Amino acid sequence: GQQVMQIPQYQHVQEGEDFTTYCNSSTTLSNIQWYKQRPGGHPVFLIQLVKSGEVKKQKRLTFQFGEAKKNSSLHITATQTTDVGTYFCAPHTGTYKYIFGTGTRLKVLA
Amino acid sequence: DVKVTQSSRYLVKRTGEKVFLECVQDMDHENMFWYRQDPGLGLRLIYFSYDVKMKEKGDIPEGYSVSREKKERFSLILESASTNQTSMYLCASSLWSIAQSSYEQYFGPGTRLTVT
Numbered sequence: 001g002q003q004v005m006q007i008p009q010y011q012h013v014q015e016g017e018d019f020t021t022y023c024n025s026s027t028t029l030s031n032i033q034w035y036k037q038r039p040g041g042h043p044v045f046l047i048q049l050v051k052s053g054e055v056k057k058q059k060r061l062t063f064q065f066g067e068a069k070k071n072s073s074l075h076i077t078a079t080q081t082t083d084v085g086t087y088f089c090a091p092h093t094g095t096y097k098y099i100f101g102t103g104t105r106l107k108v109l110a
Numbered sequence: 111d112v113k114v115t116q117s118s119r120y121l122v123k124r125t126g127e128k129v130f131l132e133c134v135q136d137m138d139h140e141n142m143f144w145y146r147q148d149p150g151l152g153l154r155l156i157y158f159s160y161d162v163k164m165k166e167k168g169d170i171p172e173g174y175s176v177s178r179e180k181k182e183r184f185s186l187i188l189e190s191a192s193t194n195q196t197s198m199y200l201c202a203s204s205l206w207s208i209a210q211s212s213y214e215q216y217f218g219p220g221t222r223l224t225v226t
Contacts, residue, residue: 006152009150031212033212033215035215041219042200042217042218042219042220043202043217044217045215045216048212096141096158096160096204097155097158097168099169100152100153100154100155101152102151102152103152
């Protein structure tokens with residue numbers, strides 16, 4: 001079946017440093033979503049990427065979909081303590097279904 | 111705002127008990143999902159439903175069943191709870207979003223189930 005690997009599993013950064021998490025799939029994807037889960041909270045939808053090579057920005061967050069549509073990345077510029085949480089990618093696997101990656105837990109040290 | 115509520119935040123049950131987890135959404139979404147979340151494993155889909163009385167197995171349906179008698183309510187049932195079903199259970203609902211061209215999912219707060 002389809003496998004989704006997210007790396008790294010954990011990342012500690014100093015406030016102000018950049019952060020990137022990568023999501024790799026064994027198969028070509030039609031689209032991919034990204035979610036953020038704050039500690040003690042539930043996942044919240046961030047964005048969806050559909051086109052090959054697509055890049056979308058939300059303030060300090062930059063999302064990218066690979067040219068081959070097998071990988072995606074989330075980059076945060078100049079992290080803040082409010083960025084703390086676990087970031088999940090969720091590739092589309094069926095009409096209504098998305099598989100969630102294992103997540104990258106980000107800790108920001110003030 | 112979309113609201114997805116779950117019947118309990120914390121639940122402790124004994125091995126062999128029948129357990130019901132309830133989820134209600136108030137935005138008339140067609141699709142509803144049950145996931146379990148375990149450290150290092152991310153979110154794994156147990157079952158989902160795309161309409162009333164319709165259900166499909168997710169990736170880990172063994173030991174679980176579901177019921178969707180009304181559009182707003184999706185129940186997860188553990189027929190005979192076991193210790194390996196101790197986990198965080200998250201319910202979600204989704205609707206086609208024209209703005210995002212996607213089925214973005216809205217999650218409930220989760221139920222942390224402990225089976226002893």
